[in-house]
Amino acid sequence: MIGVIVLLATMGDVLIAGAMREIGDFDVIRSHAGLKGAILAVLRNGRFFSGLLCMALSFFSLLFALSWADVSLVAPACAALTFVTDAFAAKWILKENVDRRRWIAAVCVCTGVFFLSR
Amino acid sequence: MTFRRYLVLGAVMVGASVGDTFLSKGMKQVGPVSLHHLAGLLIALRNPWVFSGIAFLILFFASYLTALSWADLTFVLPATGFGYVIIALLSKFWLRETISPARWLGIALITLGVGFVTRGPSFTNHTHPGPNEAVAVPAEASPQKDRHSA
Numbered sequence: 005m006i007g008v009i010v011l012l013a014t015m016g017d018v019l020i021a022g023a024m025r026e027i028g029d030f031d032v033i034r035s036h037a038g039l040k041g042a043i044l045a046v047l048r049n050g051r052f053f054s055g056l057l058c059m060a061l062s063f064f065s066l067l068f069a070l071s072w073a074d075v076s077l078v079a080p081a082c083a084a085l086t087f088v089t090d091a092f093a094a095k096w097i098l099k100e101n102v103d104r105r106r107w108i109a110a111v112c113v114c115t116g117v118f119f120l121s122r
Numbered sequence: 123m124t125f126r127r128y129l130v131l132g133a134v135m136v137g138a139s140v141g142d143t144f145l146s147k148g149m150k151q152v153g154p155v156s157l158h159h160l161a162g163l164l165i166a167l168r169n170p171w172v173f174s175g176i177a178f179l180i181l182f183f184a185s186y187l188t189a190l191s192w193a194d195l196t197f198v199l200p201a202t203g204f205g206y207v208i209i210a211l212l213s214k215f216w217l218r219e220t221i222s223p224a225r226w227l228g229i230a231l232i233t234l235g236v237g238f239v240t241r242g243p244s245f246t247n248h249t250h251p252g253p254n255e256a257v258a259v260p261a262e263a264s265p266q267k268d269r270h271s272a
Contacts, residue, residue, distance in 0.1 A: 017195060024190035031192065046187065083206075087199060094195045101246040105238055106196045112235030113203035119228030120206050 005069045009082045012062035014089040018097050019055030025098070026051065080121030087114040127192065130185050131201045131240075137182025139205035143212050144175030194246055200236045207232050 027033070027049055033042045046052055069078045091110040095102040102110075148171030152162075166172045189198045207229045213219040221229075 017199070020187070021190050021195040021198075024187055027191060029192045030188045033191075087203060090199055091196050098195060099246070100194045100196055102196050105241070109200045109235040109239035110196065112231045112238065113200045116228040116231030116233075116235060117203060117206055119224045119231065120210055121228075 005065070005073070006078060006081050006085070009062050009065045009069060009078075010085045010089055012058050012065060013082065013086045014093050016055045016057075016059035016062055017086070017090050018093045019051050019058060021055075021094070021098060023049045023052035023055060080118055083121065084114045084117045087117065127189075130189050131198070133181055133185035134189055134198065134201050135204045135208060137178050137185055137205075138202065139208035139212065141175045141178030141182055142205075143209060143216075144171045144178060146175075148172035148175055192245060197239055197245070200232075200239045203232050204236045 023046075027045050030042050033045055037045070066078070066082060087110050091102055091107065094100040148169045149166065151171065152166045152169050167176075186198065186202070189201070210221060210225055210229055214221050
């Protein structure tokens with residue numbers, strides 16, 4: 005179940021990040037089309053809604069898991085693992101330049117979230 | 123990175139943590155909501171803490187989307203992780219809860235991680251030398267630096 009939650013959360017993050025990359029810099033869009041134009045650009049993007057759906061499914065899966073599993077295990081495990089899977093997905097799917105600095109940051113935040121949630 | 127963009131990252135950090143804390147405080151005042159009486163959720167909206175919590179969560183999502191439009195996912199995510207630190211500090215100084223040494227270690231690690239990533243480039247520029255090739259170049263090494271490092 006933790007794997008499903010992490011997978012859905014990662015898919016949601018990657019799809020939304022991909023959508024925002026596709027749409028482009030908000031500051032530039034807003035200077036041309038105003039705030040309304042920037043909001044419309046997001047609402048017209050199909051990938052954004054796919055990402056939103058994955059995030060919603062991940063959230064409800066988490067709620068379902070919390071109804072039978074220990075909250076002190078599921079919540080921190082999902083939050084911490086998602087930082088690492090997001091880094092892998094960003095590197096391989098979004099082709100981001102995940103250098104040593106970003107790997108160290110992902111591991112630090114992942115370990116930190118684990119300790120903080122104990 | 124401009125000061126304005128640091129403010130957007132700050133809103134990502136503060137929005138989620140303050141929103142969750144306000145929602146938690148509000149829902150404790152409202153009491154349990156049964157699945158058979160979902161209309162109770164509408165009544166919960168009248169609670170100022172719940173209403174403010176939702177406003178902060180909307181601020182978080184708008185800031186998160188804005189940040190992703192000019193920064194990489196692996197740059198923005200540690201900032202969202204810093205929200206856990208803000209929640210822990212709010213619980214200590216506002217709700218008067220105690221923080222164990224393990225939690226202080228967690229706070230230090232997340233702060234270290236966020237500090238690491240914000241000192242690097244925020245965006246990967248993609249150049250396409252061929253139809254099936256994509257080369258990821260850090261923003262600082264790219265000729266399009268001005269657009270993304272501002």
